Amino acid sequence: MDTMGRHIIAELWDCNPEKLNDMEYVERLFVDAALQAGAEVREVAFHKFAPHGVSGVVIISESHLTIHSFPEHGYASVDVFTCGDRIDPAIAAHYIADGLDAKIRENVEIPRGMGPVEVPAATVQHVN
């Protein structure tokens, strides 16, 4: 398999705090996001923190999706990393941001496995 990958770092602000704190919802959202992008789900591991917050990962054949949520700040740090050129990580990242009602979405796409890392500028989207 080629090492080429695309890694989207998504900083999601002004999200729905209840959704950020609902582990079952977040887990289902992430599995659905992977499937929407056409990925093959291999492992799923989520953890609920006390008093609030969810961390989790979906390992796909094409790499992974992760989240760490901070309901008290309306913030989630999300990563969508896909190897190869068959899957578009932006589809999953967009699906997740929509599912968390994120009003401010900052995305940076980092090329992986292609030699020296060159990071383009972030894109910021405000959604009303």
Place this chain on the structure above:
Amino acid sequence: MDTMGRHIIAELWDCNPEKLNDMEYVERLFVDAALQAGAEVREVAFHKFAPHGVSGVVIISESHLTIHSFPEHGYASVDVFTCGDRIDPAIAAHYIADGLDAKIRENVEIPRGMGPVEVPAATVQHVN
């Protein structure tokens, strides 16, 4: 909990292919790396691909460590993401790179949860 986090993107080249393909070794290495950095391990999920390659994640109280290995290319894409300022992700990243005998190590540290993402230049280290 504060949203502040440090996310190290590590591109490891010229690694030991046998270690990259040994799931039990990689899983133990990642758990040990988390513990070395003083993190608290919450979930561990690894997957072995056919004919080769390992993907896995260690979810820690302070975020996560992930790997996708390509033994046939001597390459591993590693992420070490820690929230808060108690844990230094560089300790875990260094431990992992050493454990995989990586001769070329390119690291980028991305600030997370701190507003607009500003990505510094990568550091590249050649180890003989």
